[in-house]
Amino acid sequence: MTTVTLHYFALLREQRGRSSESLTTGAATAGELYDELARRHGFTLPVTHVRVAINGEFAAWDTTLRTGDELVFIPPVAGG
């Protein structure tokens, strides 16, 4: 099990109902964690529409999670 911190933005913040949390998970990768949380909280965005950042930088979905990691799931961006 690993314990990570999550920060939520935009649609995912609204669907989660909070902007951050600390979580202990059996998910091995960032992608597995998104799947787990999407099921639990009813996230509507498929993982193919979302990117992930780990410790302040874009990362691959198959990145192995380590205790202390800070994750942000990034919904489709819409600046401008």
Place this chain on the structure above:
Amino acid sequence: MTFRISPEPLDPAALAGQLLDLRAGAYVEFQGRVRNHNEGRAVNALEYEAYAALAEKEGARIVAEAAARFPILGAACVHRVGRLELGELAVWVGVTSAHRAAAFEACRAIIDETKARVPIWKKEHYADGASGWINCATAGPAAAATATPPAAH
């Protein structure tokens, strides 16, 4: 060469002043403003949210890429966050160069890449009381018709 997220209103004259450069024969500026409609719906206001730390990091990379690609002298981009009313300035890009072509092209590249890559999100508040996050409609039959494929990163 800077990129910044700002919770405060943008002052284009002050921003332009930071790019004064006597070597620059050209100064090109882009102002993105809050529009009163989108895809046939009347819009009352916008709400921007950013993952500021990564937005500023990715934005700085975009400005640096433009400086590497085009012979420019200076470039800066600032993007607002928070609730914006119609007509308000949401994003500002300024570029200086010796001659105009580089400034036009770099300015265009910076705003295009910013829209495609920087973790900033936009919620539209419609005149009919509804609201929605742009590019995030993927659930339900109504949304299916307007769902956008993932951006090419």
